[in-house]
Amino acid sequence: MNEERLVFEIAKQENRPNPYPLYAQARQVGICRQHDGAYVVSRYREVSALLHDPRVSSDPRNLADPPPPPPAFPFIMQDAPNHDRLRRIAMNQFGPPDHAGLVASKESDIAARMNALLADLDGRTEIDVVDDLAYPLPVAVICDLLGVPPEDEPKFKEIADALVRTVGSADQEGADEQRQELGLYLFELVARHRKEPSDNLLSRLANETSADRMEDVDVVATGVLMLVAGHETTVNLISNGTLLMLRRPDLRERLRSEPEISLRFVEELLRFEPPVQYIPRVAAAPIDIGGVTIPKGSRIILLLAAASRDPDLFDNPDQFDPDRPHIEHYGLGGGIHYCFGAPLARLEGQLALTAIARALENPKLLVDPPPYRPSAVLRGPIHLPVSIDGISV
Amino acid sequence: MRNVHGGLPADARVVIVGASLAGLRTAEALRDVGHDGPITIIGDEEQPPYDRPPLSKQVPLGFAPARKTGLPRLRNLDGVEWLLGVAATGLDRGERQVALADGRRVDYDRVVIATGVRSRPWPVAEEGALDGVISVRTSGDAEQLHALLAEKPRRVLVIGGGFTGSEIASVCRQLGLDVTLVERGTTPLGGALGDVIGEIAADLQRAHGVDLRTGVEVGALEGDGRIRQATLSDGTRLDVDVAVVALGSVRNVEWLQGSRLAAGPLGVSADAGCRALNIDGLTTDDVFVAGDVARFPHPLYGYQFLSLEHWENAVAQARVVAHNMVCDPIRRVPHISVPVFWSIQFGVNIKSVGVPPYADEIQFTQGSKADHNPVAAYGRDGRVVAAVFFDQAKWLDFYRAQIESAAPFPLDLPQIDDATPGRAEPVTFPVATHHAPTVVLSGHDPDQVRAHVVGMDGGRS
Numbered sequence: 001m002n003e004e005r006l007v008f009e010i011a012k013q014e015n016r017p018n019p020y021p022l023y024a025q026a027r028q029v030g031i032c033r034q035h036d037g038a039y040v041v042s043r044y045r046e047v048s049a050l051l052h053d054p055r056v057s058s059d060p061r062n063l064a065d066p067p068p069p070p071p072a073f074p075f076i077m078q079d080a081p082n083h084d085r086l087r088r089i090a091m092n093q094f095g096p097p098d099h100a101g102l103v104a105s106k107e108s109d110i111a112a113r114m115n116a117l118l119a120d121l122d123g124r125t126e127i128d129v130v131d132d133l134a135y136p137l138p139v140a141v142i143c144d145l146l147g148v149p150p151e152d153e154p155k156f157k158e159i160a161d162a163l164v165r166t167v168g169s170a171d172q173e174g175a176d177e178q179r180q181e182l183g184l185y186l187f188e189l190v191a192r193h194r195k196e197p198s199d200n201l202l203s204r205l206a207n208e209t210s211a212d213r214m215e216d217v218d219v220v221a222t223g224v225l226m227l228v229a230g231h232e233t234t235v236n237l238i239s240n241g242t243l244l245m246l247r248r249p250d251l252r253e254r255l256r257s258e259p260e261i262s263l264r265f266v267e268e269l270l271r272f273e274p275p276v277q278y279i280p281r282v283a284a285a286p287i288d289i290g291g292v293t294i295p296k297g298s299r300i301i302l303l304l305a306a307a308s309r310d311p312d313l314f315d316n317p318d319q320f321d322p323d324r325p326h327i328e329h330y331g332l333g334g335g336i337h338y339c340f341g342a343p344l345a346r347l348e349g350q351l352a353l354t355a356i357a358r359a360l361e362n363p364k365l366l367v368d369p370p371p372y373r374p375s376a377v378l379r380g381p382i383h384l385p386v387s388i389d390g391i392s393v
Numbered sequence: 394m395r396n397v398h399g400g401l402p403a404d405a406r407v408v409i410v411g412a413s414l415a416g417l418r419t420a421e422a423l424r425d426v427g428h429d430g431p432i433t434i435i436g437d438e439e440q441p442p443y444d445r446p447p448l449s450k451q452v453p454l455g456f457a458p459a460r461k462t463g464l465p466r467l468r469n470l471d472g473v474e475w476l477l478g479v480a481a482t483g484l485d486r487g488e489r490q491v492a493l494a495d496g497r498r499v500d501y502d503r504v505v506i507a508t509g510v511r512s513r514p515w516p517v518a519e520e521g522a523l524d525g526v527i528s529v530r531t532s533g534d535a536e537q538l539h540a541l542l543a544e545k546p547r548r549v550l551v552i553g554g555g556f557t558g559s560e561i562a563s564v565c566r567q568l569g570l571d572v573t574l575v576e577r578g579t580t581p582l583g584g585a586l587g588d589v590i591g592e593i594a595a596d597l598q599r600a601h602g603v604d605l606r607t608g609v610e611v612g613a614l615e616g617d618g619r620i621r622q623a624t625l626s627d628g629t630r631l632d633v634d635v636a637v638v639a640l641g642s643v644r645n646v647e648w649l650q651g652s653r654l655a656a657g658p659l660g661v662s663a664d665a666g667c668r669a670l671n672i673d674g675l676t677t678d679d680v681f682v683a684g685d686v687a688r689f690p691h692p693l694y695g696y697q698f699l700s701l702e703h704w705e706n707a708v709a710q711a712r713v714v715a716h717n718m719v720c721d722p723i724r725r726v727p728h729i730s731v732p733v734f735w736s737i738q739f740g741v742n743i744k745s746v747g748v749p750p751y752a753d754e755i756q757f758t759q760g761s762k763a764d765h766n767p768v769a770a771y772g773r774d775g776r777v778v779a780a781v782f783f784d785q786a787k788w789l790d791f792y793r794a795q796i797e798s799a800a801p802f803p804l805d806l807p808q809i810d811d812a813t814p815g816r817a818e819p820v821t822f823p824v825a826t827h828h829a830p831t832v833v834l835s836g837h838d839p840d841q842v843r844a845h846v847v848g849m850d851g852g853r854s
């Protein structure tokens with residue numbers, strides 16, 4: 001392989017079902033400079049170092065050749081101190097200390113939604129795990145949490161899909177358009193929430209009166225971020241996990257007989273098949289790492305999915321093993337941008353996969369590999385057709 | 394951890410003295426590395442091993458009951474013998490026996506000293522015995538403090554502005570109680586983090602309503618069976634219903650008297666592999682040390698002996714002890730991890746990495762002093778030796794790497810957030826004084842010279 005074309009190779013649709021051999025080659029090389037001047041980092045220790053390096057920026061405005069700025073930057077695309085302030089305000093409505101227990105309180109609701117989705121499949125002999133289960137669950141959960149009326153869901157599914165298609169691709173113009181459209185929708189929604197406050201995240205952010213509050217433009221940018229992130233990543237977590245169980249019936253058996261293993265199962269899944277395969281960064285100063293100097297203003301691509309399979313850190317990294325003693329993966333990122341919704345994603349993954357393992361009778365994968373979504377970053381099957389003998393709820 | 398068995402007979406009897414974090418993790422690590430032989434854990438408290446960090450935070454706050462801080466077991470310890478509620482009173486290295494307070498003697502082939510520290514008591518015994526005067530070290534102490542604070546005292550006096558004292562002052566403010574913190578030095582946290590960071594800690598305390606008094610001492614505690622008043626060295630009299638004595642700790646080494654180990658007020662000295670040194674400075678092969686009571690040389694800090702009362706240090710040493718006890722001698726490993734410490738107070742997570750008191754300069758690198766969220770690096774001789782984080786712990790790994798690679802100080806960082814990386818400025822730490830016993834030499838021929846301690850209970854050992 002020509003290491004300068006690594007990202008190009010990874011982006012090819014034909015490599016979507018199994019990009020891991022490419023990642024292994026990348027780890028062999030070390031830090032790979034791309035023909036467009038980006039630097040790909042794939043070894044665990046180097047990814048780890050850069051995730052915690054204050055010279056590494058998440059703000060595209062620090063690129064030597066910055067793209068035209070979007071109307072507002074969500075905190076995922078900002079650095080301290082703005083990132084810290086916005087994320088803290090958002091977290092005040094989502095987790096401890098003010099909303100400790102919020103995610104845990106959703107457990108019975110998530111389980112009930114999952115059971116309802118499964119019950120709806122009664123009588124079917126062929127299902128699509130993505131469309132029937134993995135997609136509707138997280139979408140319903142995030143809409144409920146944010147305060148997006150369920151009837152609006154079709155309105156933005158199309159936008160979100162289009163937006164995600166552009167993640168990691170060169171067509172950022174399209175992305176801005178989609179983001180803007182989603183922003184317009186959320187702008188209206190925020191106005192509605194301000195007129196009629198209710199108990200959900202967007203409403204609380206919009207109606208916050210203390211000094212620690214967001215401007216409307218930031219509420220909207222945060223809403224877009226959460227809607228998209230909550231939409232896509234957990235879908236892939238559940239789809240990838242189900243695909244794995246279909247390929248390895250022993251794992252499905254294990255999850256049926258030992259549902260308490262679901263916690264370890266999801267952690268290992270985040271290591272083995274993470275929904276977010278890589279993330280972009282920018283060098284805000286020259287950085288010496290791995291025998292290379294990354295020049296200031298360069299784009300850096302952190303191959304999280306490659307790092308989590310680094311044989312330096314993990315024994316038999318290409319084996320899925322929920323019993324492995326060491327499991328410090330980067331499936332949810334790391335550093336100050338560590339996945340905001342991690343506790344929710346974990347809970348949804350644990351509940352959904354346990355329910356799927358339990359409920360589907362004699363499931364058989366009908367297409368292997370299944371067709372994949374276009375994005376190489378947010379990687380997962382677009383459909384997962386499965387034959388079943390029935391549903392036991 | 395991997396099975397490294399090869400240097401210890403399978404039936405060797407391992408005795409661990411101290412049933413806390415270091416003791417428990419040592420036992421678990423011994424099983425991890427393949428020692429299936431007999432293990433005995435001796436502890437002077439009745440309770441199985443429990444976690445101490447919550448005792449100055451969640452427990453007095455009422456968030457968690459004291460009895461619920463038991464340490465989780467990382468593996469099955471079936472077959473381990475627990476002798477709880479009985480203190481070790483002596484170590485007989487000739488007979489290879491640990492003497493217990495009830496007269497029993499426990500045979501060992503290898504012994505681990507993990508007896509930790511206890512609170513330094515209030516120097517005047519009668520005053521310290523007043524109801525409402527308390528120090529916080531054990532889970533019982535924390536339970537009692539919680540009960541005292543639940544009575545809504547008019548004012549709580551905290552004596553000592555180290556981490557424990559500051560955390561308890563924070564708990565009092567969270568409970569809406571008036572609290573006065575008296576610190577002899579110029580700032581709280583000065584001993585661990587130096588005067589520059591101490592000023593920020595002082596600012597944080599005052600912003601949260603603590604009546605902070607620095608540069609003074611508590612002279613006397615008075616009451617009628619229950620504490621009622623305290624007199625400060627500047628003559629101030631305070632009406633208080635509770636006094637928390639947070640004057641640091643005393644190492645539990647008295648039981649080692651006569652063992653001819655290098656044990657004293659600073660702890661039990663060990664080599665970097667956690668093997669105890671004897672009084673002559675020779676390494677022993679069958680006595681190991683772990684946790685708060687240990688002191689050991691660290692290559693990054695000029696091979697000075699460090700003693701670290703840190704949670705992570707206890708865990709790391711436990712693993713090194715187990716490994717080195719069991720492995721072939723040629724495969725021994727050193728304990729040279731960079732120290733990490735954390736505290737939570739006034740809503741701020743404070744973390745440090747490295748050894749701040751080793752430094753003489755400090756540089757603010759990220760965040761903001763005014764917002765109480767700075768990151769600062771510590772330097773000495775042009776090298777980074779430590780760093781501290783206020784609500785910024787996610788950057789810790791970067792600074793740890795700078796310390797490990799002896800990166801040049803001050804750090805050359807771009808302006809990534811509002812904080813312009815500051816210039817190096819001086820930092821000072823209070824000088825620690827220790828009343829160590831005197832060591833003298835006896836014997837004339839070089840092969841007969843031996844060290845002896847004088848001044849510990851007046852006798853020679």
